[in-house]
Amino acid sequence: MAEYPIPYALSVGTLRSGDWASSVPDLLVAEGRFGVRLDEAPATARAAFERRVAEACAADAWLRDHPATVTWPGGQFASGRLPAGHPLRDVVREAHVAANRGAVPAERGASYGSDLRLYAAAGIPTLQFGPGDIRLAHSAQEQVAVPEIVQVARALVLTVLRTVGTK
Helix, strand or coil: CCCCCCCCCEEEEEEEECCCCCCCCCCEEEEEEECCCCCCCHHHHHHHHHHHHHHHHHCCHHHHHCCCCCCCCCCCCCCCCCCCCCCHHHHHHHHHHHHCCCCCCCCCCCCCCCCHHHHHHCCCCCCCCCCCCHHHCCCCCCCCCHHHHHHHHHHHHHHHHHHCCCC
16 A cells, blocks of 8 residues: 555545525535544444544634534445455466566555455455556556466466366
């Protein structure tokens, strides 16, 4: 996660305030995503955020009498990771190198939510490996180059062939 300037960001995706363009709003609603650190329980992250908001309110004369309310609707994602030293990382990397003329895949943490957390929570060793540019995911420009799909498919086939029957 060291490559990210803010690996566990607070991203406010929507803001709503006021009923009319010329009125002074009596309410502001901000909704977003709160990043959970690797190996941090979501409940621990939520409690720390709520404490910080309470501290900010206590330090402000107006907010002391009108404190912000924090609620947690919508999706909340735990972190997940492949256990340190697990052989799956090396098997996938070696299969990618062998299948793609020595090209070593980039390895990095992900600062976004994914289903990896579900497998990790169930004790299933997993990692994210695939084609495309995550910056384009779920956008109008979402696309994946066919050669990248072929590279990943080759690596996955080799990964399966090298691991079947090893357990």
